[in-house]
Amino acid sequence: MHPAPLAVIDYVGPALGALVFVAVMSLFAEPTRRTLNAIILAGASGVYLSGGFGLLELIYPVIGTAIGLRALRSYRAIGVGWLIHAGWDTAHHLWGNPIWPFMPSSAFGCLIFDSMIAPWFLAGAPSFLKRPQAAMRTAGA
Secondary structure, X not given: OOOOOOOHHHHHHHHHHHXXXXXXXXXXXXXXXXXXXXXXXXXXXOOOOOOOOHHHHHHHHHHHHHHHHHHOOOHHHXXXXXXHHHHHHHHHHHHOOOOOOOOOOHHHHHHHHHHHHHHHHHOOOOOOOOXXXXXXXXXXX
């Protein structure tokens, strides 16, 4: 399979999605933020099953699940997991099947998204937004 032709939206859409993802995740308090993202990372390891690489498809879920377990205690592990997932996205974009059969560039979009959220996790997933309840309590004090 050859890579899908790309349009500007194939770059912009996932980049905006990554920014929204970071903003929404910033609203979650600790340790919920880390736990939730470890679960999301582990779940994302299965998106490419039946992705065109046959039995090789079973390798990444094993690795992704192990990293996901480690990620329950480490934002760096979450960041590393998303970078590894971005590598798998690259392989699928170039040689495998897209994540979504109806969107040939979906693996590329996932590559952009994953590559943009990984540095945030590697930096410790700092909160960029204040939770609404905390802001209201501060205003009332």
